[in-house]
Amino acid sequence: MTRYVGTSVKRVEDPRFLQGRGKYVANIALPGMAHVAIKRSPLAHAKIKSIDTSEAEALDGVIAVFTGEDFMNGGCGALPCGFTPPDIELPLHHPVAIEKVRHVGDEVAVVVAESAYIAEDALDLIEVDYEPLPVVVDTRQATGDWPVVHDGMDSNVSFHWPLGDEEATNDALTESDHVVELEVVNQRLIPNSMEPRACVAQWDSFDEEMTVWTTSQNPHTIRLLLGAFTLGIPEHKLRVVSPDVGGGFGSKIFHYPEEVIVPWVARETGRPAKWVSSRSESYVTDRHGRDHVTKAKLGVNDDGTITAFHVTTWANMGAYLSTFAPLIPTALYVTLLSGLYKIPTIFGEAYGTMTNTVPVDAYRGAGRPEASYLVETIIDLAARELGMDPVELRRKNLIPPDQFPYQTPVALEYDSGDYPKLFDKIEQLSDYQNLRREQEKARAEGRLVGVGFASCIEASGPAPSAAAVGLGAAIGLFESGSIRVHPTGKISAFTGSHAHGQGHETTFAQIVADELGVPMEDVEIIHGDTDRIQYGVGTYGSRSAAIGGSALVRSAEKIRTKLRELAAHLLEASVDDMVYDQDEGAVYVAGSPDSKKTFAELAFAVTTADKMPEGMEPGLEETTFYDPANFTFPYSAHVAQVEIDRDTGEVEVQKYFAVDDVGNVINPMIVEGQILGGIAQGVGQALWEHGVYDEDGQLLSGSMMSYALPRADGFPSIAVDRVETPSPHNPLGVKGAGEMGTIAATVTISNAVLDALAPLGVRHLNMPLTAEKVSNAIAAANGGGE
Amino acid sequence: MRLSIEVNGQSHEREVEPRVLLVDFLRNDLGLTGTNIGCDTSQCGACTVHIDGLAVKSCTVLAVQADGTHVTTIEGLASNGQLHPMQQAFWDEHGLQCGFCTPGMIMASVKLAEENPSISDEDVRHGLEGNLCRCTGYQNIVKAVQAGAAAMGGGS
Numbered sequence: 025m026t027r028y029v030g031t032s033v034k035r036v037e038d039p040r041f042l043q044g045r046g047k048y049v050a051n052i053a054l055p056g057m058a059h060v061a062i063k064r065s066p067l068a069h070a071k072i073k074s075i076d077t078s079e080a081e082a083l084d085g086v087i088a089v090f091t092g093e094d095f096m097n098g099g100c101g102a103l104p105c106g107f108t109p110p111d112i113e114l115p116l117h118h119p120v121a122i123e124k125v126r127h128v129g130d131e132v133a134v135v136v137a138e139s140a141y142i143a144e145d146a147l148d149l150i151e152v153d154y155e156p157l158p159v160v161v162d163t164r165q166a167t168g169d170w171p172v173v174h175d176g177m178d179s180n181v182s183f184h185w186p187l188g189d190e191e192a193t194n195d196a197l198t199e200s201d202h203v204v205e206l207e208v209v210n211q212r213l214i215p216n217s218m219e220p221r222a223c224v225a226q227w228d229s230f231d232e233e234m235t236v237w238t239t240s241q242n243p244h245t246i247r248l249l250l251g252a253f254t255l256g257i258p259e260h261k262l263r264v265v266s267p268d269v270g271g272g273f274g275s276k277i278f279h280y281p282e283e284v285i286v287p288w289v290a291r292e293t294g295r296p297a298k299w300v301s302s303r304s305e306s307y308v309t310d311r312h313g314r315d316h317v318t319k320a321k322l323g324v325n326d327d328g329t330i331t332a333f334h335v336t337t338w339a340n341m342g343a344y345l346s347t348f349a350p351l352i353p354t355a356l357y358v359t360l361l362s363g364l365y366k367i368p369t370i371f372g373e374a375y376g377t378m379t380n381t382v383p384v385d386a387y388r389g390a391g392r393p394e395a396s397y398l399v400e401t402i403i404d405l406a407a408r409e410l411g412m413d414p415v416e417l418r419r420k421n422l423i424p425p426d427q428f429p430y431q432t433p434v435a436l437e438y439d440s441g442d443y444p445k446l447f448d449k450i451e452q453l454s455d456y457q458n459l460r461r462e463q464e465k466a467r468a469e470g471r472l473v474g475v476g477f478a479s480c481i482e483a484s485g486p487a488p489s490a491a492a493v494g495l496g497a498a499i500g501l502f503e504s505g506s507i508r509v510h511p512t513g514k515i516s517a518f519t520g521s522h523a524h525g526q527g528h529e530t531t532f533a534q535i536v537a538d539e540l541g542v543p544m545e546d547v548e549i550i551h552g553d554t555d556r557i558q559y560g561v562g563t564y565g566s567r568s569a570a571i572g573g574s575a576l577v578r579s580a581e582k583i584r585t586k587l588r589e590l591a592a593h594l595l596e597a598s599v600d601d602m603v604y605d606q607d608e609g610a611v612y613v614a615g616s617p618d619s620k621k622t623f624a625e626l627a628f629a630v631t632t633a634d635k636m637p638e639g640m641e642p643g644l645e646e647t648t649f650y651d652p653a654n655f656t657f658p659y660s661a662h663v664a665q666v667e668i669d670r671d672t673g674e675v676e677v678q679k680y681f682a683v684d685d686v687g688n689v690i691n692p693m694i695v696e697g698q699i700l701g702g703i704a705q706g707v708g709q710a711l712w713e714h715g716v717y718d719e720d721g722q723l724l725s726g727s728m729m730s731y732a733l734p735r736a737d738g739f740p741s742i743a744v745d746r747v748e749t750p751s752p753h754n755p756l757g758v759k760g761a762g763e764m765g766t767i768a769a770t771v772t773i774s775n776a777v778l779d780a781l782a783p784l785g786v787r788h789l790n791m792p793l794t795a796e797k798v799s800n801a802i803a804a805a806n807g808g809g810e
Numbered sequence: 811m812r813l814s815i816e817v818n819g820q821s822h823e824r825e826v827e828p829r830v831l832l833v834d835f836l837r838n839d840l841g842l843t844g845t846n847i848g849c850d851t852s853q854c855g856a857c858t859v860h861i862d863g864l865a866v867k868s869c870t871v872l873a874v875q876a877d878g879t880h881v882t883t884i885e886g887l888a889s890n891g892q893l894h895p896m897q898q899a900f901w902d903e904h905g906l907q908c909g910f911c912t913p914g915m916i917m918a919s920v921k922l923a924e925e926n927p928s929i930s931d932e933d934v935r936h937g938l939e940g941n942l943c944r945c946t947g948y949q950n951i952v953k954a955v956q957a958g959a960a961a962m963g964g965g966s
Contacts, residue, residue: 035901040909041912042897042901044884053838141827218856218911270846271910271944300847701946701947733944735939736936736943737938
């Protein structure tokens, strides 16, 4: 029985946000605090011939100016890469550039001043003499005979990651009735969490301890990397706090140079130090997402049966390998190429290339949207080439419900699913057949109406630690959860997960309250502080509920076990006869609820500790490090109807329907919020967003004026529904809900637009499907060719 | 320069540099950090406050330009421990996730609602074009603004 789990409890964290009391890093003000500003490279690739900081240092209010040499000589190590597949070439990444800059925005010098305004003024007084070097921004171009971005590397290819049986795949393609070939670009995106990154640090010279407040999704990982690699302060002398964080979407997972610079400055100057990114800085420093170029071949027989899939992808890694960058186009991408389908043989390979652009790493979905985009785009193309309905072709190839667990040809074992049920539900919700009829009518009237369909899989909740480390991860991907019961029965629950919009303070409290049978208001969830939580892996890959939530469930089970033993002792009964009533929050002898000991009574009994069973310790606190047995595999089917203005090429999203299976749902309101927000980001990629570089490596879409973010008026009202197939391997039966919306919406919208343009003979257009791109395609089609 | 300003009902007299933005003055000089800064091109609206009854992006105003005005920030919206109906509506309708855009979004929404208590879906979406949210996809914000507008209309 549950009282909270499964219900839309309003979020307990909201009152502080609603009243302007969010605890964001940029709001921290410490006595004597100095302000840090960073001189960044205006060039994409250049040798630093000299840096003259004298004028800046002379400015009134400037405390110090530092360059890369100062940081290197002062003990700062290079930023490490935390995912290293076999034979990877690892370029060095200094927190502040040494000798060369490799992308616009690269850190060149650091000003410390009495105010943020003075620090900014001083940046303009630093003279840097650069010798420009050849620039490469395109991932394919970088692989050729192009000068290397990093001197130590043989070429710009950092790694090659093949998976699957290439020979069998090629043979199967040869024997297929049809081979559908497609080359696609999954464009570069810029995450744009609404809160720009920030870092504050304070050095306690008495205890020789450092505190770093940073906008991170995983403060323990940042502490580990600061301690072991970049700052050289041992972990037990280092506290990393991520208080309220204003959105991440992946971009706040990584260890950034500023997280090294600011604490180093604080120790060096003896002043608390603060850096807050401007939005302009965010565009050229926050790690970007996607940027894949892919060639694919899909084998299909006349009856629509898929026979084989061959994929080669070039993934742009940017100027340095960011913390998890190589993971994205490999273990989170190639492994997802089977989609929801039974494909007898698949071969996929990814090349990671270095270029003179901002490093690319995980962005909402991270590899999985790129895989879904490819699979669902090429399947639509196959349907068009075979003259089949795209839903019918997909249904024909779905993995049947009785074949779970299902081993794909690309490493993953899907745990559970009922894909035909998903299809039934989305066809019903969207009235798919009617949408097609309406489309036919519209087409007869000469209107460009498109219906887009996509059904996507995600591997969320990374991952069993042994599997992750086996693939190249530097750390295990478990999660910790502790429950501390205070003498009065109030509870502090500590999680290594981190919330930056997801609502853990609510959902995790729902879990703990139900597990122990106490009121939710008696449970406080504590996260984001390495001094309060013993260890944590953090929040990304839609892992919090499945792994962090499960850790708390296991700790609650341990609490219940202890309280049953204690109650048995107090009631002079056998443990085997004791019932822990989770509705009542009480323990009693089976059949005699009147004999009960309440949760609060038992919590106090372990504190007086005068009547403990033999061998039982006083106190009531349990910790679990939960390592998942597998990923979870949420899936979804989305449908969109779009109409294109023939004259302007503008795409209007008219209707949108989403059905997702994220397993059991802890808080339907929050899950729906995640799906809706995810859909908006997916629509953003499909229609508007694009991180564009010119050939000199200048970011042309480097502000909110030139990078088109979704706005309130860009959407219709979205209809959301779900099917629930519990994950069989975690105690909550949950799957990840954070990324599915984005994964599915991107390709659903893209498919809808391509469906609208199909009668004109347009075979494929890469995203974003802007008015300009679409109207050019219409004009080219009207001119008789593409 | 000398600045005389009333913020959330409290009068302040301060010496400020002429170049200081109103948002920096509110955050750094008055410690009102509820007004967030999300961009530097006046696109995101996170810093929206009310100046003499108008919703204004406080990153586009110099503090000294607000001399002699009455400013309301998100901290000044609730009264006597009661959330403003728009704050309550954002809570009820799950109109926020990370909370960073929320103060500006609510301040802009209050003004939209004052102009039109029975505001349409389309008018909310159009009216909030200048406020960016990366988390919610706007759908629940639209619902919240409509609910908040209705509650405000009924209350005053």
